[in-house]
Amino acid sequence: MNVDCSKRIFLWSLLVLGTSCRSTHLEDVADPGLAITEEKWSLGNPSSVSVSPQTVMDLLLLPEEAVELIQRGLAKNPDAAVAQARLEQAFALWKQSRWSLMPSVDLQYSQARTKQNFIGLPIPGAENQVLSTQFQSYGLGLFANWELDLWGRLRAVKASDRAGLKAAEYDWQFYLLSLSSQIAKAWADAVIDERQWHLAEERSLQIERVVGRVKDRYANGLETSRGLDTTTLDWLNALQEATQRRQRVETSRRILQALVGDFPTGAESLLGALPVYDTGVPSGLPSELLERRPDLLAASAKVEGSRQRLRATERELFPRISLTGSLGSSSPELQEVLSPDYSIWQLAGNATQPLFSRGLIRGRIAWRKAAAQEELAKYQSLILSAFKEVAVALQADVLLREQLGQSDKMLVIAKRDQNQAEQDFAKGLAGLYQVVQSRQKRLTQEIQSYEMKRQVFQNRVDLLMALGGGWESPILETVSSLPEKDLLH
Template sequence: MRLLLSSAALLLLAQCAFFPPLGSKRLKTDLAALHGTAPEKWAALPGIPKHAATGWLGEFGSSKLSALVQQAITGNPSLKATAARVEQARAQTMQAGAGLFPALTSTGSGNRTQSPGDLRFPGNNRIANRFTGNWLNMSWEIDFWGRVADTRRAAKAGSAAAEEDWHAARLSLAATTVQTAVTLAEAEVLLALAQSNVATRKVQLGILERQLDRGIDPERAALDVSLSRADFARAEATVQQRRATADQTRRTLETLLGGYPAGAERGIGSLPSLKRGIPAGLPSAMLLRRPDLRAAERRLTAALASESAAKKAMLPSIRLTGSAGRTSQEIEQLIRPESAIWNLGTQVGQTLFQGGLLKAGVDLQRGRYQEILQTYSASVLTAFREVETALAAEQFLLQQESALERAADEAERAEQLALSQYEKGLSEVLTLLDTRQRAFDARSTLTSVKAQRLRNRAALHLALGGEF
């Protein structure tokens, strides 16, 4: 009982020594300097935010797209591996904190010894038994300086960083799934356009071949047929190219969803439409909610705690040991009070020389802190660049889409006029083929720009760390 009371008192005394790690003010100063690099507002989109989104997937207005993202989050093996690393980090935190408490064990032993028969002192037994039961063995390094507590802080911050990594991986997977599904829808729309183009050119080629057979202006008809056949073959090649692109994208999407890439995923069918534009004046402070930046900040906290623990390892250590049990030459006498044994002791140790081992440990942890600090700083700048680029790209893509819509309308009108003039014999077939190619290219480019704007919106949400 005295042993337990003494242990409890020392535990309370040690808890009082759990002060913050060395260098905490330096960490606050470094973080304040990093956060101070954020501009008051985004250069590409100034103003004050007027409304916020409830969920960025809802902006695409596609239930199929949301279902694909949910399927990816549920089934993607890489995301599951990241979740497993979170569990590992939590277990490491528990391991690091175990040193704050006494280690209690229970042991028992029995031995039988035989002494030589020619002993100089008679009366000693030639055969002796000894039975010992240590019901309680205690060994405890009192964390008087807070070294073990710093180690636990470092592990806990590392665990928090692992959780942020999981959130970052989850967000990245969602954005990648959206972008891949949009790319698949784009490929299918482009494939349909290419197939329609082949069908149109096939009809035109048939008309020209019949004119050639009837002998109507054979030289001109032969030239027209050759040009049309070349254009038809190019259109067929485009179809195969776009089939290959769609197939590759489909298998990529299936892999993201955690399934076998059988090439059977149907995707979302068509390109979705964005429900709204980007709110004006997004505050830069929201960027600091990005999971990867939060993970970097927690790793910086872990590095500081590790550096503090390395410094405190140079201080004296205080260890408390004790045991309580019974011992006797006869096993049945172990239950008697007079066979009780116990001991309690303390030990103070100070490392005097280890060839600079402890000093090198401090320098190592300080170097790691500086490395993580600079990596964090670079990550912040990269995050600003990603957001600014996505915001600017939104404006460029909107203007490009508007111009391409006008170009597609004019190209389709020119195609109809060229067909009419060709049928009346007022223009060459080369003019008709050229206008059809222009119309086809305009529709294809417009589809690609619409898909790129959708992918850019997903990239913007990824850069911002979530919804507006």
């Protein structure tokens, strides 16, 4: 009877294990790789110059002052430390998953004192008494537990954490790249705003001198009140513009100081030299440059991580097989706990198969599958957005530099007109009004020229961001690219 029962249990176990090990139907999420086409962006005639990452980095032409600010911001900005801490968390999680494949071994020491009662035993002379005894025991042993990863569930978890580590690393690099671009733009804003402020102050001072002369003429009856009011209104407008530009200078200074990790006092003056872009972006930039964009690499790693998490959840439908064992000793005396005469050991294997929770697991599989599809869609959308950003920035670089050239020509003409007006005034061929008008035109045009330089510089920074970088820094040294044996150190 017992033999038949054992056979039935054995057959039922084989049936359950066989059905659970059946491969589940899974629509594999497509491996995205890095779907960058081999097309080239081209504006004008193709260039025969081979474009390297160093060539792209040289497109910005940052002065030493701006480079030092970027390096200081990467070292002192608290948000950079936050991004680095997230990377370290992902690294610790990956290390933890690596050890899940290994057996767990614990050393245990135990000491117990027990009292035992004997009730109802037919002991002569003690029928109405409760007899008891006390004893103590000491134990020392090793306890091991090892889950056999026959279906690859633990390996999938490890691969998922590995992908999470790479995604965190690329997110960290993308943040540093973004911080560098923000500092570069803030530096250019601070420099240009300060120069425009000085030009606006110069214009207000010139109009103030004109107002003084008009007042003298009005006092002598040579100017009407309407002319005085018109000149005064022009002066007040110029004064208001100068005040507004001073406010912009204070704001841009504080933004830059906060980005580099300093207290935003707004006291630091920046009058550095702006980069001059005599040449445009080389034609024929290969689209493979997008393969170094950290946000694309992070999105690709997140897709791989979601696929591995889906695979690990699928493997939860399979039975978990583990081995347990113990080796040690147990004795009533402490000095005998290491004696081989009191040694004990145990070795056992067990298999656990989910039965009534399979619906719950399949629900998690469906959720994981949808999450993987979401990550893939995000990755594809990011690729399209990257191509769009590069195309827009390349076209804008051509048009903005063309507008800057036109603005520079207009500035040359305005300066020449001012010089001619001043010479005619000295010879008595022109009045004071013509001189003032020519100076105002020159100052206005110079302010507009700086505004065009701002747009050209910001677009060049956006282009480098779209291409995946351009600043070299030892902080950008990767972690997950190191051999695994070095990662543990």
